Amino acid sequence: PGVIVLENPHCQSGGRVLPASYIKEVRELADERGLPLHLDGARVFNAAIASKRTPAEMAKDFDSVMFSLSKGLAAPFGSMVCGTRPFIDRVRRYRKLLGGGLRQAGFMASAAIVALQTMVDQLIEDHRRAQLLATKIRDIPGIRLEPSVIDTNMVFFRLEQDGLSVPDFLAALSQRGVRMGTLREGVVRAVLHYLVSDHDVDTTANAIRSVLQAEPR
Ligand SMILES: Cc1ncc(COP(=O)(O)O)c(C=O)c1O
Structure with missing residues (x-):
C-alpha cells in the first residue's frame, strides 16, 4: 500500500463520526509502516459540528485532506484538497492528467467562499x-x-x-x-x-x- 485513507464521517456506516481513538490507532499504524494518512473528509464539517470540534482538529492527524463544498455546505460545485506544497503540486498535475482542469473557475470559487463563510454553522x-x-x-x-x-x-x-x-x-x-x-x-x-x-x-x-x-x- 502507498497510502491509508479514512473517511470521516463514514457514509456507509450511516454518517457516523469515527472515534478519535480509532484515528489515533490508524495514525500509529501509518507511522509504523511509513505510510501517509489521507482524510476523505467529503463531509468533515459535519463531523466537526457533530463532535463539537473544529475542522482543523478533525484534520490534525492527517497528512492530506479532501472535503466537499457541495453536499451539506451547499455550494453548487466543488471539492478542495489540502496538504503540503509538494503534495498539492502533484495533485494539480494529476488533476490535469485526469481532465479536471478548469478555466475561469473563480466564479465557482466565490460560491465556495460563501459556503465556507455562511453555511458551516447551519x-x-x-x-x-x-x-x-x-x-x-x-x-x-x-x-x-x-x-x-x-x-x-x-x-x-x-x-x-x-x-x-x-x-x-x-x-x-x-x-x-x-x-x-x-x-x-x-x-x-x-x-x-x-x-x-x-x-x-x-x-x-x-x-x-x-x-x-x-x-x-
Ligand atoms: C465520501 C466521499 N468521498 C469523496 C467524494 C468525491 O467527491 P468529488 O467527486 O467532489 O471529488 C464523495 C462524493 O460524493 C464522497 O461522498
Missing part, C-alpha cells in the same frame, strides 16, 4: 432535523433505522414490509414529493440539507407512513 440544524426525522419514523411499522444512532445529517433505514421493494418505495415516495436514495441493498438513505425545513420533515414522515400503509403487506 449544519447543526441539518443534524437536528435528521434526529427529528429519525424520531418521527423510528416507530412506523415496516421501518428499522440502521444504524439507530444518528450523528450527522443522514438517516438510513431498512424496509421490512413484505412485498415492498426499495425501488417501489422510492418511486411511491417520489410521487408524494419526497426524494431519497439507496446506497446498499434494502436500505434507504435520507439526507437533510439547508433547503429542508422542519415542516418538510413532517411532510416526509407523513409520506413514508402513507406509502407503507398504501402498499401491500
Whole structure:
C-alpha cells in the first residue's frame, strides 16, 4: 500500500463520526509502516459540528485532506484538497492528467467562499432535523433505522414490509414529493440539507407512513 485513507464521517456506516481513538490507532499504524494518512473528509464539517470540534482538529492527524463544498455546505460545485506544497503540486498535475482542469473557475470559487463563510454553522440544524426525522419514523411499522444512532445529517433505514421493494418505495415516495436514495441493498438513505425545513420533515414522515400503509403487506 502507498497510502491509508479514512473517511470521516463514514457514509456507509450511516454518517457516523469515527472515534478519535480509532484515528489515533490508524495514525500509529501509518507511522509504523511509513505510510501517509489521507482524510476523505467529503463531509468533515459535519463531523466537526457533530463532535463539537473544529475542522482543523478533525484534520490534525492527517497528512492530506479532501472535503466537499457541495453536499451539506451547499455550494453548487466543488471539492478542495489540502496538504503540503509538494503534495498539492502533484495533485494539480494529476488533476490535469485526469481532465479536471478548469478555466475561469473563480466564479465557482466565490460560491465556495460563501459556503465556507455562511453555511458551516447551519449544519447543526441539518443534524437536528435528521434526529427529528429519525424520531418521527423510528416507530412506523415496516421501518428499522440502521444504524439507530444518528450523528450527522443522514438517516438510513431498512424496509421490512413484505412485498415492498426499495425501488417501489422510492418511486411511491417520489410521487408524494419526497426524494431519497439507496446506497446498499434494502436500505434507504435520507439526507437533510439547508433547503429542508422542519415542516418538510413532517411532510416526509407523513409520506413514508402513507406509502407503507398504501402498499401491500
Ligand atoms: C465520501 C466521499 N468521498 C469523496 C467524494 C468525491 O467527491 P468529488 O467527486 O467532489 O471529488 C464523495 C462524493 O460524493 C464522497 O461522498
